[in-house]
Amino acid sequence: MRRPPDRPRTCWPACLTPANATANAIAVKVPDVPPALRPADGSRLVLQVHAIGVQIYECAQAANGAWEWQFRGPEATLFDARNAKVGDHGAGPFWRLEDGSRIVGQAKASSPSPTAGAIPWLLLTVKSRSGTGGLDPVDAVQRINTVGGVAPPAQECVAAATGRTVRIDYTADYLFWGSTPSR
Template sequence: MITRLCPLRAAPPATLMGLAALAHAQALAPPEVPEAIKAPAGENVVFRAHATGAQIYVCGRGADGKSQWTLKAPDAELRDDQGALVGHHSAGPSWRHNDGSEVTGKAVARSESPDADSIPWLLVSATAHAGRGVLARVTSIQRINTVGGQPPPAKTCDPARHKGKEARVPYRADYYFYAAASH
């Protein structure tokens, strides 16, 4: 009797990355954070990423007519605990994973960073999703452990001479992504 073996097909890389991220998520515990930015009850950490990049500010006038730097967008690489590039953080705010999933959100709470020279810690609520993968069902995002990213001093912004000028301020942060617990 001859047995015919079917060749195994490899799973697409995006599927493998998504499965690896899900397996990794099982071991993630929520970080210790101020009460104001705790994730809602019933949500569990499904992914964690370390961001390195810049907060981009634009010179202009505030509602009060005074010179100020206004946040335009973040621009950061997202890396996993092993340092592998797993995605990108950009305007929206939006986070895109290499598995094709994406989440966009809106800040709903903040807590000042323990480091006064760093941007605040945030709790972000998801407002939109795209693709399938680890970020597809994210409901909340925390930005913590921030380093840098504060806007330049207002005196360095003269809208008469620099209106629209951009400043890229280096920053780092950890992002924790939460989803409703599965039953």
């Protein structure tokens, strides 16, 4: 497993874990995001994690007959402020913590990343949940501070490459928002 790189993060050193979310929520500094990516008024920051992984794309023919890289999903490991693994993130998209809590999100809004060559920033709402733990109070998820993850150039997806899958490295910060404070 790759360790997260040492780099400054917008929340450092107050990145949250579910146990201290309520106490540290005010100290967390997050970048200014476009209005469409902001959680509902009254939301509280429950958890912030750093993800290191890949975005997976497959070369396939679109309905219009053109060849294109189609997004299949992410695979990432989630780390807390101490660089300890706290969970994983995968296709659905889902986020699962080591405590067994799991949520599945649905994209609500997207905005281009301010970093060239990076996947967009997102706001997602929770459409389902399972298990019990730190993700219980979460209603929305933001993906910010993205680096990498963009599909290869379109000209690399041609008929001869049908079914070819590529895994593109990416990192991001995920902020989990809830309407009630963490327990």
